[in-house]
Amino acid sequence: MAFKLTVPHAASFSRILMAPLSILYLYEFPYKVPVLLAIVAFAGLSDFLDGYLARKLNSVSELGASIDFTADKIFTNTFLTVFAIAGDMPIWMLLVILNRDFWVMGIRIFTASEGMVISSSKVGKWKTTAFFAGMFGVIWGHLLGYYFLLIGVVFCLVSMVHYTTSFVKVVRESKKRY
Numbered sequence: 001m002a003f004k005l006t007v008p009h010a011a012s013f014s015r016i017l018m019a020p021l022s023i024l025y026l027y028e029f030p031y032k033v034p035v036l037l038a039i040v041a042f043a044g045l046s047d048f049l050d051g052y053l054a055r056k057l058n059s060v061s062e063l064g065a066s067i068d069f070t071a072d073k074i075f076t077n078t079f080l081t082v083f084a085i086a087g088d089m090p091i092w093m094l095l096v097i098l099n100r101d102f103w104v105m106g107i108r109i110f111t112a113s114e115g116m117v118i119s120s121s122k123v124g125k126w127k128t129t130a131f132f133a134g135m136f137g138v139i140w141g142h143l144l145g146y147y148f149l150l151i152g153v154v155f156c157l158v159s160m161v162h163y164t165t166s167f168v169k170v171v172r173e174s175k176k177r178y
Contacts, residue, residue, distance in 0.1 A: 006059050011050035012071040015043045019078040025139065026086055036139045043075050044132045062112070069108070073101050076131050080149075088138050089146070093153050100160045107167045116174065118166045127155035 021039050024032065050068050054060045080097060083089035111118050130152035137145020 006054070006064070007057065008050040008054040008059060008064055009067055011046040011053065012064070012067045014046050015071040015075040018043055019075045022079040022082040025079075025082045033139060033141075037136060040079070040132060040135045040139065047072060047075075047128065047132075069105075072128060073105070076128070076135075077101065079135055080131070083135075083138050089149060093149055096153050097156055100156045103160060104163045107163050111167065111170060114174070114176070116170045118163060118170055121159065121162045123155050123159045123162060127152050127159055130155055 018039055021036075024039075025036060047068075050064070050071075054064050077098060080089060080094055084091050084094040107118065130148050134145050134148035134152055137143070137148055139145070
């Protein structure tokens, strides 16, 4: 099967390409805050647009969903790691987020390899929204950033429970024995 770069794929890839720019948070330079806010705003917009455009252009695919999921993790986790390095986000939050993401990625890889499907939940969208709001707040230097990140961590845990219970259900309903 040939890979065709679609507009939604490009929107997802743009987040992957922007992730390394998070390192700018660690340096002082003129217009640092507006530059970083613009990067996060563009990433948030691309996250919204990739799914919207995929549906609008009738190009929804498993590949697109995987690229979107991966791009979200790379962008968000890179920024959150930089915040933790800078001391502007507690390490425990980062560890919860990273461990949840690895767990969910493992579940998704296994179920996909077995031809099983676990649908995502709205909690994942809320989590992503909370993290983007948290990134804005942290960059802006506002305490609300911490609270949005904390809300994101709660949604992270709820989402992890959703994926885990869905995984157990799908595996139990499978004809195979594991």
